[in-house]
Amino acid sequence: MNKTIYKKIAASVAVVFSLLTIVEGTQVLLGITQPEYVVLTPLLIYNVLMGFFGLFAGIVLWINYAWSLRLTTMVVAAHLIVLLIVGVIYFSGGAVASHSVNAMVIRSVIWIAITLVAWKTR
Helix, strand or coil, rough: CHHHHHHHHHHHHHHHHHHHHHHHHHHHCCCCCCCCCCCCCCHHHHHHHHHHHHHHHHHHHHCCCCCHHHHHHHHHHHHHHHHHHHHHHHCCCCCCCHHHHHHHHHHHHHHHHHHHHHHCCC
């Protein structure tokens, strides 16, 4: 496969994953759904906002702008910082659900993969 196909796949994953994050987070924020775990509202707001940013980054990656790598790197950096913060709160006995830590790990891994594709295909 050529680089364009890999980039389009990564962009598609970014867009779909971001849309899912926006929909799920917005439903919880609006009270449409009630998770069975403690919800850290600032983390939820962060996830929804980053969902919109990730959607933008995915679209930019699809269009193949040179600065798409910067955007995906920003998403990864933000997710890793938040993962570190949430992990510290969780392991110090704070009010963070293990689901939230796991979700941040998944977000970080997915965006690391997207960023690696953006980097390797530039």
